[in-house]
Amino acid sequence: MTKVYRDDSQTLHTDMYQINMMKTYWEMGKADKKAVFEAYYRENPFGIGYGIFAGLERVVNYIKNLRFTDADIAFLRETQDYPEDFLTYLKEFTFAGTIRSAVEGELVFANEPFIQVEGPLAHCQLVETAILNIVNFQTLIATKTSEFRTVVDGDPLLEFGTRRAQEMDAALWGTRAAYIGGADGTSNVRAGKIFGIPVSGTHAHALVQAYRDDYQAFKAYAQSHKDCVFLVDTYDTLRSGVPNAIRVADEMGDKINFLGVRIDSGDMAYISKQVRKKLDEAGYPNAKIYASNNLDVKTILNLKMQGAKVDVWGVGTKLITAYEQPALGGVYKLVSIEDDDGQMHDTIKLTNNAEKVSTPGKKQVWRITSNEQGKSEGDYITFWDERPDQQEELFMFHPVHTYVNKTVKNFTARPVLREIFVEGKLVYELPTLEEIKHYAQDSLSSLWEEYKRGLNPEPYPVDLSQKLYDNKIRIIHETRQKVKDETK
Numbered sequence: 001m002t003k004v005y006r007d008d009s010q011t012l013h014t015d016m017y018q019i020n021m022m023k024t025y026w027e028m029g030k031a032d033k034k035a036v037f038e039a040y041y042r043e044n045p046f047g048i049g050y051g052i053f054a055g056l057e058r059v060v061n062y063i064k065n066l067r068f069t070d071a072d073i074a075f076l077r078e079t080q081d082y083p084e085d086f087l088t089y090l091k092e093f094t095f096a097g098t099i100r101s102a103v104e105g106e107l108v109f110a111n112e113p114f115i116q117v118e119g120p121l122a123h124c125q126l127v128e129t130a131i132l133n134i135v136n137f138q139t140l141i142a143t144k145t146s147e148f149r150t151v152v153d154g155d156p157l158l159e160f161g162t163r164r165a166q167e168m169d170a171a172l173w174g175t176r177a178a179y180i181g182g183a184d185g186t187s188n189v190r191a192g193k194i195f196g197i198p199v200s201g202t203h204a205h206a207l208v209q210a211y212r213d214d215y216q217a218f219k220a221y222a223q224s225h226k227d228c229v230f231l232v233d234t235y236d237t238l239r240s241g242v243p244n245a246i247r248v249a250d251e252m253g254d255k256i257n258f259l260g261v262r263i264d265s266g267d268m269a270y271i272s273k274q275v276r277k278k279l280d281e282a283g284y285p286n287a288k289i290y291a292s293n294n295l296d297v298k299t300i301l302n303l304k305m306q307g308a309k310v311d312v313w314g315v316g317t318k319l320i321t322a323y324e325q326p327a328l329g330g331v332y333k334l335v336s337i338e339d340d341d342g343q344m345h346d347t348i349k350l351t352n353n354a355e356k357v358s359t360p361g362k363k364q365v366w367r368i369t370s371n372e373q374g375k376s377e378g379d380y381i382t383f384w385d386e387r388p389d390q391q392e393e394l395f396m397f398h399p400v401h402t403y404v405n406k407t408v409k410n411f412t413a414r415p416v417l418r419e420i421f422v423e424g425k426l427v428y429e430l431p432t433l434e435e436i437k438h439y440a441q442d443s444l445s446s447l448w449e450e451y452k453r454g455l456n457p458e459p460y461p462v463d464l465s466q467k468l469y470d471n472k473i474r475i476i477h478e479t480r481q482k483v484k485d486e487t488k
């Protein structure tokens, strides 16, 4: 029989190879060498020009509780051939690293670090998988939702995706990310309980099927609820659903708030216009039309173009699963390591694709904002200890096509990476979800429209300081030379 271990920690929520590498570092006397890892992605998702960072709160909770419990150790002892002294090392492990991160709701861009983990090599290695797992997903969903937010414009946007999400965690944390990215509410009641997200909903076809009649179903609902949105498409939207919704609203009068009707099938443009006409003619100009049915960004944009009379958008599958691109390719790379000489050495990952070569060194990202326009001019990546905020002017150039450049004057440089943990101690006070949501909206409004448009946006500049660029070029040459020398 398979032995059952208590599921009492998230510490083993990592890839086996991380613990195997910890063992190598530990046995070879490298576990406590100082290391710096940075997480970033190489392409903004969905072909849009930015990402909305989300997931930090869960990362904080994960790091705070990072211990190998007795059950974790028992599992490793019984399934791996780890020696007892390594298991004792794990048992005594407490995370001693420093984590710097973009805050939730911050705009992030391709090829810039959004999280930096510095500390004992073995500690930094262990946390890679969970950090990427959390942040890749939540950032993806927050970003997808902001795309929906852009196309629905000022209309209410409701997250309806729990039934279609990749299981419970994804539904719950995806809903939170969706709220950060621009959803106004969710149908997930637990997300309301845990995160305080506004919960709302209508009713399903089952209610109408249970009564086998639109009128009876709407009447029953109206007798048991003050706020009513009737789902009108079970049998025939225009012939039965809407007339019966109106009939019940007329009969119930002030006893209910007739908020509107939901359409879940058919030609949304044509039907919504007809429904609007019927509601207006019946004296319900304030009753709203809710739409749902596999809506995605393109469909909504198209429905808007067709003049669809939809007031509230309920979106599930295409949002919560990030259907169009189900993964954000965030990676976690070693950028600097303490060598046996006690000195830090910057490290690189070379590839044949110039855009994909990692940038060595411990870095800071600065958001450069024009003081005159109040808009972001680009991001400027420096070594950790450079201070562009104290410079009069900044020469910014494309990190690959260096002839694309500009000099920025009268600017503010704001550091994007903030200290979250310092040597294992939490130093960051988590903001409320409402604060995060507003921060995301404010951040977006500081971005020029050219960078935000949904189709073929202008690439937002993410540039390297001269020092960082020179260091990268030097390391590329040295590394290539070393490989050449060794293969002579």
Ligand SMILES: Nc1ncnc2c1ncn2[C@@H]1O[C@H](COP(=O)(O)OP(=O)(O)OP(=O)(O)O)[C@@H](O)[C@H]1O
Residues within 6 Å of the ligand: 264, 265, 266, 267, 268, 269, 270, 292, 293, 294, 295, 299, 302, 303, 306
């Ligand atoms: N006017 C429109 N223009 C573009 N797309 C539309 C329009 N009306 C509806 N759609 C979208 O077209 C897709 C198909 O709609 P349809 O009603 O045929 O869906 P269905 O899923 O087959 O219906 P049902 O939910 O009854 O099974 C849906 O994703 C819907 O959102």
Ligand SMILES: O=P(O)(O)OC[C@H]1O[C@H](OP(=O)(O)OP(=O)(O)O)[C@H](O)[C@@H]1O
Residues within 6 Å of the ligand: 160, 161, 163, 164, 204, 205, 264, 292, 293, 294, 295, 314, 315, 316, 317, 318
């Ligand atoms: O379409 P989504 O964007 O995922 O939004 C959620 C869907 O969930 C419900 O459908 P249900 O599960 O009853 O299935 P249905 O498609 O048969 O209506 C609701 O009526 C929406 O259509």
Ligand SMILES: O=C(O)c1cccnc1
Residues within 6 Å of the ligand: 160, 161, 187, 200, 201, 202, 203, 262, 292, 314, 316
């Ligand atoms: O409340 C609704 O209308 C709803 C909730 C979940 C999924 N689809 C619709």
